[in-house]
Amino acid sequence: MAATLLKGTAYITGGASGIGRATAFGLAKHGIKRLALADISHANIKATSEALKSQYPGLEVESMQLDVRDWRAVDKSIEETVKRFGRIDVAVNVAGIGGGEKTTDASEEEDWTSVMDINLSGVWRCQRAEVKALMKQENLGIREGRGSIINVASMYGLIAAPAYMCITPYTSSKHGVIGLTKSDAIAYAPHGIRINAICPGYVKTPLLQMATDRGDMDQEIKSTPMGRLAETEEISDAIVFMASPMASFMAGSALLVDGGYSAN
Known part of the structure; x- marks a missing residue:
C-alpha cells in the first residue's frame, strides 16, 4: 500500500464550499480518516459531507453549522470534535468574507467591523480553541508534533490591493491574520504545535468565475503572470503540504500561492 x-x-x-470544500477533499485524498466540517451554511455543509462520504467510504465525517462570530459555538465545535474523534491533528481556518467595496471616507462603522469580526476575530476564536485542544494532546514527535494549524489569509495580507478595489477592511483583516499566525507560531512552536498561513491569489470560486465570465477580472488576470485564476485544488494541495510532516520545520510562514501576482 502506498504511503500517505x-x-x-x-x-x-468554511468547509462547505470553495477553498474549504477543496481542502476537505484534499485532506481525505491524502490520508485523513476523520473529518469535522464546520460552516455557517447548514445545507451546503451537509451536501459536502455526503459527497465526501460517497467518494471516500471509509471516511468519518462530522458536519456542524458554525458562525465563527460566536465564541461559545466555536469552543463547542472543537469540544465535540475531540469528544468524537479523540484528537485534532490538522485544523484549517478558512471561513471568511470579502466585504463590500467602498473607500474609507464613504464607509460606515459596520463596513469595517463586519469584515474584521469574521476574517480576523473569527480566526482568532478558532485558533484559540484549537490551541487549547492541541495543548492537551500527546506530542507525536518532531515530524507530527501535537498538530498543525493553517490559517487562510490572502496575498492581500502581504501587499495592498490596487486602489480601485476599495477593500481596505478585507486587506487589513488578512494582514491581521498573518500577524496572528506569526505571533502564535512563536508562542506554540516549542510545544509541538505548528501554525502557518497560506496566502492565495485569485481563485476560481463560483463568485470569481462569474466575474471572469462578465469580463470583470480581465485586469486582475492580466496582472497575474500565469494569466489565469487558480483552481481551488491548487490551493488545497498547498494546504495539504503545510499540514503534512513534509513541512515539519515550517512555523509562522505566510505561503504565497498567487500565480506570481505579488512578484510584479
Missing part, C-alpha cells in the same frame, strides 16, 4: 502524507483527524471551518 497525512493521518488522523482534521477540522475545517
